[in-house]
Amino acid sequence: MRRTVLGRVAQSVSFRPECGGTVLVSVRHPLPSEVFGVTLALHTDKFAAYLRMLKDRSGQGYERLGKQAGASGSSLHRYCSGKSVPADYRVVHSFAKVCGASTEELRELHQLWALADAGRVDEAEQPAAATGADGAPSPRRRGYLAVAVAVVLLVTGGLVWLTADGSVPATGRYADRMLFSPACEPPVSMGQHDECVTEVQNLLVAAEGRLSVDGSFGPETLRRVTAFQVLAGLPARGVVDEATKNALYDHRTSMATWSAAVVEQRIRAVFTEAPDTAVAIARCASFLDPLWVLPNTNGSRNWGVFQISDARLLDLGGTPRRAFDPVWNIDAAHRLWSVHHDFHDWPACSAALETPQPH
Secondary structure: OEEEEEOOEEEEEEEOHHHOOOEEEEEOOOOHHHHOHHHHHHHHHHHHHHHHHHHHHHOOOHHHHHHHHOOOHHHHHHHHHOOOOOOOHHHHHHHHHHOOOOHHHHHHHHHHHHHHHHHHHHHHOOOHHHEOOOOOEOHHHHOOEEEOOOOOOEEEOOEEEOOOOOOOOOOOOOOOOHHHOHHHOOOEOOOOEOHHHHHHHHHHHHOOOOOOOOOEOOHHHHHHHHHHHHHOOOOOOOOEOHHHHHHHHHOOOOOOOOOHHHHHHHHHHHOOOOHHHHHHHHHHHHOOOOOOEEEOOOOOEEEOOOOEEHHHHHHHOOOHHHHOOHHHHHHHHHHHHHHHOOOOOOHHHHHHHOOOOOO
């Protein structure tokens, strides 16, 4: 038997030929927040470092940047120092835009935030039983747990090696699927072009999502991934993280929705006062697609047939998931129209539909 160290966790490793080359690992096994603490901290540190890079490049102080980004200077300082991760990506997006981030930098920053935010959520969800009434670690947490895990084993010169990067291979019911292979280990995200994206697209199509399968993670795939996450009850981060991968392979979430013809019929039935204009506005906004998602420059998003914004959803008592219901979305749009009997809530589309005045 040999002893090896993975991170800060001591393990006793014994080779069992009768188990088909599997090794048994006796681990001092803390709760998940300890086991994955190093990984989570790494994601947060990378995210904070990227924010600091943007801040330093801007040449501006926290207070000034905060006023422009709509956040307090102290909050920005916490984010840039890695002390906390913002729960709302809009703050991150606004800060990055103020700092002059490019489109490519915004994409990379979004992926870093999604990883750090996932860690923040995981830590927040750790069971309260991990600590005692006085906040000290419980006896159970201080104990040792013997577990058997499958690892990749190479024996060279009497040394026992784990996987190439020192990590334990993926486990779980979908460990043998493409998205859980080492090639797709990071979240699949905007800008990628590989077989991981192809797998995501095929799974979205299997869920009755409408998109092309071309292996490129562009705006179309981003919209469908975001819509799938909302329908699956997941955080709408727009990157294919572990939870999204599992949900895609579960095949329990359907993206089936109304056709454009049915959407138009419903709009005409609701907007009896101005059916043609209402259909034109919806076609301009979403191509009559009930699952259309459009990101705004401030990090917020618009949802559904009439592209109702995050702010308007709050006013109407709705959610992104409700906005994907064409009945609710069209009725909500009619409520907005009824305030002034016009389409001022859709200025871009209204302007596009105005008849040019003769010279």
